[in-house]
Amino acid sequence: xxxxxxxxxxxxxxxxxxxxxxxxxxxxxxxxxxxxxxxxxxxxxxxxxxxxxxxxxxxxxxxxxxxxxxxxxxxxxxxxxxxxxxxxxxxxxxxxxxxxxxxxxxxxxxxxxxxxxxxxxxxxxxxxxxxxxxxxxxxxxxxxxxxxxxxxxxxxxxxxxxxxxxxxxxxxxxxxxxxxxxxxxxxxxxxxxxxxxxxxxxxxxxxxxxxxxxxxxxxxxxxxxxxxxxxxxxxxxxxxxxxxxxxxxxxxxxxxxxxxxxxxxxxxxxxxxxxxxxxxxxxxxxxxxxxxxxxxxxxxxxxxxxxxxxxxxxxxxxxxxxxxxxxxxxxxxxxxxxxxxxxxxxxxxxxxxx
Amino acid sequence: xxxxxxxxxxxxxxxxxxxxxxxxxxxxxxxxxxxxxxxxxxxx
Numbered sequence: 001x002x003x004x005x006x007x008x009x010x011x012x013x014x015x016x017x018x019x020x021x022x023x024x025x026x027x028x029x030x031x032x033x034x035x036x037x038x039x040x041x042x043x044x045x046x047x048x049x050x051x052x053x054x055x056x057x058x059x060x061x062x063x064x065x066x067x068x069x070x071x072x073x074x075x076x077x078x079x080x081x082x083x084x085x086x087x088x089x090x091x092x093x094x095x096x097x098x099x100x101x102x103x104x105x106x107x108x109x110x111x112x113x114x115x116x117x118x119x120x121x122x123x124x125x126x127x128x129x130x131x132x133x134x135x136x137x138x139x140x141x142x143x144x145x146x147x148x149x150x151x152x153x154x155x156x157x158x159x160x161x162x163x164x165x166x167x168x169x170x171x172x173x174x175x176x177x178x179x180x181x182x183x184x185x186x187x188x189x190x191x192x193x194x195x196x197x198x199x200x201x202x203x204x205x206x207x208x209x210x211x212x213x214x215x216x217x218x219x220x221x222x223x224x225x226x227x228x229x230x231x232x233x234x235x236x237x238x239x240x241x242x243x244x245x246x247x248x249x250x251x252x253x254x255x256x257x258x259x260x261x262x263x264x265x266x267x268x269x270x271x272x273x274x275x276x277x278x279x280x281x282x283x284x285x286x287x288x289x290x291x292x293x294x295x296x297x298x299x300x301x302x303x304x305x306x307x308x309x310x311x312x313x314x315x316x317x318x319x320x321x322x323x324x325x326x327x328x329x330x331x332x333x334x335x336x337x338x339x340x341x342x343x344x345x346x347x348x349x350x351x352x353x354x
Numbered sequence: 355x356x357x358x359x360x361x362x363x364x365x366x367x368x369x370x371x372x373x374x375x376x377x378x379x380x381x382x383x384x385x386x387x388x389x390x391x392x393x394x395x396x397x398x
Contacts, residue, residue, distance in 0.1 A: 046367070159363035166370050206381070213377040217370045224359055224366045334381055341388045348395055 002307070002317055009321030012037075013328025014176075022180075022199060022332070023339040034329045041326040044319045045165040049144055051125045052153025054095040057137060059155050061130035068127035068140040069158075072096065072150055075103065075118040075126065089113055093126075093137065102136050103128070119145040152313050156225075163221045165319055168304060169327035170214035171239070175281050177207025177331065178246070182274035185267035197263035198342040199335075200270055201253060206335055208246045215239055226291055235285035235292040242280045245273050 016030060026034075051072035060069050076092040083090055087109070093101040107113050118124065118139075125147055127140040154161045181203040188196035218236070219229045230236060249269055256262035289295050294302025303312045304320070312320070359366050 042371075046371075160366055162364075162367045163370055166367075166374050170374065209377060209381050213374055216373050216377075220370055220373065221366065224363070330378065334378070334385070337385050338388075341385060341392065344392055345388070348392065 002312065005317045005321045006304070006324065009324035010172075010328065012325040013332070016325075016329045017332025017335070023195075023336060023343065025340070026333070026336065034326070034333060037322065037329060038326045041165070041319070041322045044149075045162060045323060048149040048151050048315065049125050049147055050153050050159055050161070051143075051147065051150040052155075053097065054093065054099075054101050054128065054137065055097070056153050056155055057128045058130050058134050063155070066129070068129045068138075069153060070125045070143055071128045071137075071153075072123065072125055072147070073101075073128075074121065074123050077113070077118050077121055080113060091118070099135075103139050104131055104136055105139055118142060122146045125150065149315060151315060160221060160225055163217065164303065164316065165323040167214060167217045167221065168320065169323050170210050170217060171281065172324060173327055173331045174207045174211040174214060174242075175277060176328065177203045177210060177335075178270075178274045178277045180335075181207060181270045185270040188263055188267045192260065192263070194259065194263065194346065195343070197267065198346070199339050200267060202335055202338040202342065204246060204249055204270060204273075206331060206338065208243065208250075210331065211239060211243055211246065215243065222291075231291055233285075233290040233292055234288040234295065235290060238280040238284045242277055245276055249273060 016034065019030075020027075049070060051070045054071055054073060057069050057071055060067070072095070074094045076094065080089050080091040082088070083104075085106070087107045089103075089105045089107060091103040091105055091113075093103050095101065105113070118126075119142055122145050124145050125143040127143060128137040129140065130136070131138050151161070181200045184196045184200035184203065188200060215236075218239075222231060223229045249266060252269055253262055253266050256265060285292060286294060286301070287296060289297035292302070294300070294305065300306035300308050300311050303316075306312075359369070
């Protein structure tokens with residue numbers, strides 16, 4: 001199911017890119033479709049609230065944090081009871097599990113509590129903090145009543161878990177771009193046509209753009225989750241080496257004056273580079289232990305690939321799949337424009353010289 | 355500044371999405387330049 005959902009994203013994106021052709025102008029319908037997919041992705045990746053369970057709030061407090069965390073629950077206001085303390089109430093709370101909990105709440109007016117304050121027995125996202133024991137919480141307000149979609153609260157990641165929809169597609173596209181560069185390099189070597197070389201070099205340059213974006217987005221995230229911008233994690237080292245390999249590709253291209261020699265040599269280099277990319281993206285970071293999910297010392301093969309239950313919530317799978325589709329479409333659209341510009345330039349050059 | 359981002363994790367995500375869009379915008383800007391150069395050549 002998970003593999004199906006995620007590959008649907010890849011297939012939609014790639015299908016958009018190769019029909020009617022990598023370098024053919026796209027139809028209005030295709031462009032409209034691209035914009036719709038991008039809009040849905042942006043809305044779905046940022047709009048749903050993160051909401052955990054009461055157990056998550058307990059876990060957070062055991063780790064020493066004193067903050068309130070969003071919890072998806074139902075507050076049973078009809079069974080609220082006064083305590084001896086003035087204005088203090090004990091309200092039953094139900095999470096998604098069978099266990100029931102209590103909220104200790106002091107009314108600010110020292111008086112009755114208003115039903116609407118706690119969502120009137122509807123499902124709510126409440127900001128909770130563990131109280132004196134594991135079954136008791138303090139409340140700091142309601143974030144949303146009857147939320148339509150919620151993302152799971154991951155202790156230690158919180159809202160930062162959303163990086164999944166931006167950072168992972170970046171590196172996927174970098175890989176896709178390098179593979180496309182390889183395919184068109186092979187085509188060039190079989191049939192030396194400048195057309196293939198233009199596509200290969202455009203794909204490699206776009207791949208490098210996305211590779212840099214994956215590195216920067218990862219670095220910003222790492223600062224707030226791992227404590228420093230760069231940690232020399234195996235995956236960080238491998239993407240750094242990959243960037244070096246592909247910067248050498250552009251150095252090589254710009255160093256050769258003759259068009260045919262340049263295309264031939266850089267084709268060979270792009271094929272070697274893509275072989276290295278497969279190794280650096282898929283193999284090396286899984287051999288060694290590191291900070292990234294899916295490293296050798298991780299319990300699963302990472303949220304994207306793991307087939308274990310509970311590694312990635314269904315809503316997250318859908319959003320990730322949409323995100324793959326929309327960023328793949330953006331990539332193919334940029335590639336399309338870049339290749340067409342190169343063709344136009346060449347056509348103009350030859351028509352001026354003939 | 356750092357504490358703000360540490361307490362509001364959603365803004366870290368915002369920063370990341372902005373980085374992605376800025377990167378794509380830079381590439382678009384580069385393409386735009388190429389088109390402008392072509393247009394200059396075409397119009398006498």
